[in-house]
Amino acid sequence: MKPAPFEYHAPDSLEAALALRAEHGDEAKALAGGQSLIPAMNFRIAQPALLVDLNGVDELRFIRMEGDELRIGAMTTQNTLERSELAAKHQPLLFETVPFVAHPQIRNRGTLGGSIAHADPAAELPVAAVALDARMKAQSVDGERWIPAKQFFQGFFTVDLQPNEYLTEIAFPAMPPRTGWSFMEVARRHGDYAMCGVAARVTLDGKGKCKAARLVYLNVGEGPVDAEGAAALLVGEKITPESSAAAAEKASAEISPFGSVHASPEYQTHLARVLTKRALRRAHERAQAAS
Amino acid sequence: MTDSLKLHFTINGQEHHGEAEPRLLLVDYIRHHLGLTGSHVGCEHGVCGACTILLDGQPVRSCLMFAVQANGREIRTVESLGTPEAMHLLQEAFHAAHGLQCGFCTPGFLMTLVPYLEEHPNPSEDEIRHAISGNICRCTGYQHIVDAIVLAAQKMNA
Known part of the structure; x- marks a missing residue:
């Protein structure tokens, strides 16, 4: 239960961190909050040869508005995010999701960028990022590129980052007017990995019908599962118990839960149906309040 | 083995200079090199909470940090709270309410x-249970821990 030896670098600038990444490529594993990586190292599931500790790179810790986008530095801790007035005001779905991440002691170290780059299928923040159509900024010594959340997540613990790139920033575009949101999950104990969870977003038109919807699920697939079919069923409809139930049924066919010692795939599917209906009701109420 | 790196931090109000191999966990450094054995090693993967310390005033898992990451930071461990003769108010409350x-x-x-x-x-019982969700106790069933926290809050506000 002790990590294998590794070479340790603690750069104090992004430039220095990216230079190490350019020199060592995939060997240069980024150490963000360490709340997933260090447990894996303690168990020796992960044995990186070289760690680039990004905790000294202060320029990656920020929360600011650029136009109507909320821009968050990758090394911003989850604790900072859950206390951010900017996040509360401009990205309420993200703000509502953060306290579901593990425990307060973990959120004091864990970062937004670390959680997103780690891409655990059971993680909350990747799901919120997909539901909000966030964009990821990948940087290397050669420059930067922006990747839509949906393309960024490529499967089990796999993201679209090249061996010379680090994730440095996440941009959350403003939600359209008349939009409501909800994040819900079911875990055996608060802070445990959830057996299922959903981020829902509903935008209403001037007549109170659904103009656009998103339903994105956690821990029922290889990454965030975007139930596009279920969301499409809602467009043009009123959000009612009946239309929500139809969407829930459709979503239950779009997910592929693996099951675990705590929940069978059937039970996870049941949870997805129930959570879909509850989350749509809550998101709809909020969309109406915003109309 | 990799070479040891120098480190310096403040622990329980004292400046400390030392060195550690990068892979040494902070909790192991605190226990084995500093002899402060009040921080306990339970699960070593961030679940049980027995190794919780304060890093710049915030509770964190000392099993999920390397000692070298504490450079320049301020650490407080349970040893900073009180002594058997003069316990911290929270320790007194745990004693009085059978919180352990x-x-x-x-x-x-x-x-x-x-x-x-x-x-x-002034936390409610629900808020207290939420606050301690990241700490596992296998003895008490938590009820007396919650009682102790309610008692501590009352004493603090008195």
């Missing part, structure tokens, strides 16, 4: 709760 049996988890609970009660001087 074997005591293995207690340092982690205390270090989680010290900043929590400063920020939330």
Whole structure:
């Protein structure tokens, strides 16, 4: 239960961190909050040869508005995010999701960028990022590129980052007017990995019908599962118990839960149906309040 | 083996200079190199909370940090709270309300709760249970821990 030896670098600038990444490529594993990586190292599931500790790179810790986008530095801790007035005001779905991440002691170290780059299928923040159509900024010594959340997540613990790139920033575009949101999950104990969870977003038109919807699920697939079919069923409809139930049924066919010692795939599917209906009701109420 | 790196931090108000191999966990450094054995090693993967310490005033898992990452930071462990003769108010409350049996988890609970009660001087029982969700106790069933925290909050506000 002790990590294998590794070479340790603690750069104090992004430039220095990216230079190490350019020199060592995939060997240069980024150490963000360490709340997933260090447990894996303690168990020796992960044995990186070289760690680039990004905790000294202060320029990656920020929360600011650029136009109507909320821009968050990758090394911003989850604790900072859950206390951010900017996040509360401009990205309420993200703000509502953060306290579901593990425990307060973990959120004091864990970062937004670390959680997103780690891409655990059971993680909350990747799901919120997909539901909000966030964009990821990948940087290397050669420059930067922006990747839509949906393309960024490529499967089990796999993201679209090249061996010379680090994730440095996440941009959350403003939600359209008349939009409501909800994040819900079911875990055996608060802070445990959830057996299922959903981020829902509903935008209403001037007549109170659904103009656009998103339903994105956690821990029922290889990454965030975007139930596009279920969301499409809602467009043009009123959000009612009946239309929500139809969407829930459709979503239950779009997910592929693996099951675990705590929940069978059937039970996870049941949870997805129930959570879909509850989350749509809550998101709809909020969309109406915003109309 | 990799070479040891120099480190310096403040622990329980004292400046400390030392060195550690990068892979050495902070909790192991605190226990084995500094001899402060109040922070306990339970699960070593961030689940049990027995190793919780304060890093710049915030509770964190000392099993999920390397010692070298504490450079320049301020650490507080359970040893900073009180002595058997003059216990911290929270320790007194745990004693009075039977908030522990074997005591293995207690340092982690205390270090989680010290900043929590400063920020939330009057928590409800539900809020308390939420606040301690990151600490596992296998003896008490939690009820007496919750009682102890209610008692500590009352004493703090008195």
